[in-house]
Amino acid sequence: MNIKTLALTAALAVAAATTATAASNEVKNGQFNNGLNKWDVFGGTTIGTYKNSSAAYLTSKGKLAQVFQVAASGLYDFAFKFGAISQLSFKLTDIDNGLTLLSGKIQGNGKLFNTVNLSSDVIYAISFASNNAYVDNVSLKSTVAVPGPEAGAGLGAMAMGGAAFWMVRRRRETTVA
Structure with a gap:
């Protein structure tokens, strides 16, 4: 040589x-391409079409939830798109400690985005509830910068x-x- x-x-x-790779989404099937797979469904919740893509459609006391644990502790960006004719309630909960980290009630069309600090040794849940709303592109991604x-x-x-x-x-x- x-x-x-x-x-x-x-x-x-x-x-x-x-070189490094970007973080993956901690929420499974957040775009609802596989129906409601990986989500716990209560009440009237089906798959519908919202802005030309698959979305969860919550009707008549519909509820949607997913339990997860993050891979690493740190800051995470929580985001989702919504179309709510009636009020859409959302909640990000620390199940282990019984704490609500984020919650709110929204109406109309748009995208919600928020940053939260999560720990890898805690189990969390994301939940949505409404009588008439769509939810799509649910994501929870690490904000750690790629070096x-x-x-x-x-x-x-x-x-x-x-x-x-x-x-x-x-x-x-x-x-x-």
């Missing part, structure tokens, strides 16, 4: 080590490249002399 190949391999290895390039991360690759250049130059000088 020649020096140039070695230096290039080292530089690529350093660059690959600094970008760090200052000085390429210094190792530059040092290896400089060392390789110096070795090649030194070898040329010894063959000439």
Whole structure:
């Protein structure tokens, strides 16, 4: 293996080590593409169409809930779309400690977005209730930033490249002399 190949391999290895992936959604089937699978359903709750996509349709004391546990402690973005002809109640609850973290009653059309601090050693529940409302795109995603390039991360690759250049130059000088 020649020096140039070695230096290039080292530089690529350093660059690959600094990449990361974005967090996944903690809510399962939040877009209701698989019907009401993964959701606990009470009262009049079916699948309908809201703004050209599958959505949960809550009618006649309809209730929808999901219990979950987050993978890591930290801040999470809780969001969902709604179309509520009558009032839509929502609640994010810490089941272990009996605490309501978020709750509210909304009406009309829109998207609700809020940031909450969750712990990985607690079980939570998301619930919705209404007599006439759609719920769609329910998500709970970690707000932890995906790390970008760090200052000085390429210094190792530059040092290896400089060392390789110096070795090649030194070898040329010894063959000439």
